Amino acid sequence: MSALLHFDAVSKRFAAGLQALSEVSFEVAAGEMVFVTGHSGAGKSTLLRLVNGADRASRGTVLFEGRNLAKLGRRTLPAHRRRVGVVFQDHRLLADRSVFDNVALPLLIAGYAGAEIGKRVRSVLERLGLGDRGAARPAMLSAGEQQRVGIARAIVAQPPLLVADEPTGNLDPQLAADVMQVFAELPARGTSVLVASHDLPLIKRMRRRTLVLDHGRLIDDFRPPAEGGS
């Protein structure tokens, strides 16, 4: 079976001449949760932006579900974006809409019927411990709740892949652990996860595969040994 995500010798050079990624190759299989780490400026955000179609590789090939993302055009990009949920550090919620409406947005865009939207939004809010916050405006919520609303919005349409860029950067350690727990449960529900983070203690605790970038180069692809293995 082909990989969900495939990077083959991918480089990204910005107009200013800066090489943000150099010949990066790796694959992510369906059902994996993978961290991307490295120093500030190592290329983590750049890598994630190539995956969600926000930017394009300068060289090399990025395949998602077997499709070459270099070939995405105005007509096909929206469909790709619907298959990759995105979580940012600054969750980018709509301030003048309720929590429910914020989370419902991807389903509205995908053309779901009203009753189905209600069912799915209530279910995902419940799962993230936000069952009683649907009517609230984002500004009325704590930072941790707002981040969970952002996650709810990213996963409500059950995309095959979730990419998250420093999703716990603003959260205290307990909330960060809670968010990681939510992510860790996604692969079993059909959503693979790619998380950029520089929080090494957190990554270590999660015991998941970790890609390490250094000045745009992939210098390690670490898979922790299975628990209980010898």
Ligand SMILES: Nc1ncnc2c1ncn2[C@@H]1O[C@H](COP(=O)(O)OP(=O)(O)OP(=O)(O)O)[C@@H](O)[C@H]1O
């Ligand atoms: N649009 C852009 N134009 C020019 N250079 C850019 C652009 N975006 C990123 N860069 C540069 O590419 C390099 C990699 O940046 P990137 O944001 O991917 O790093 P990062 O690992 O996510 O860092 P951080 O942890 O600080 O967010 C940096 O040197 C950055 O300045």
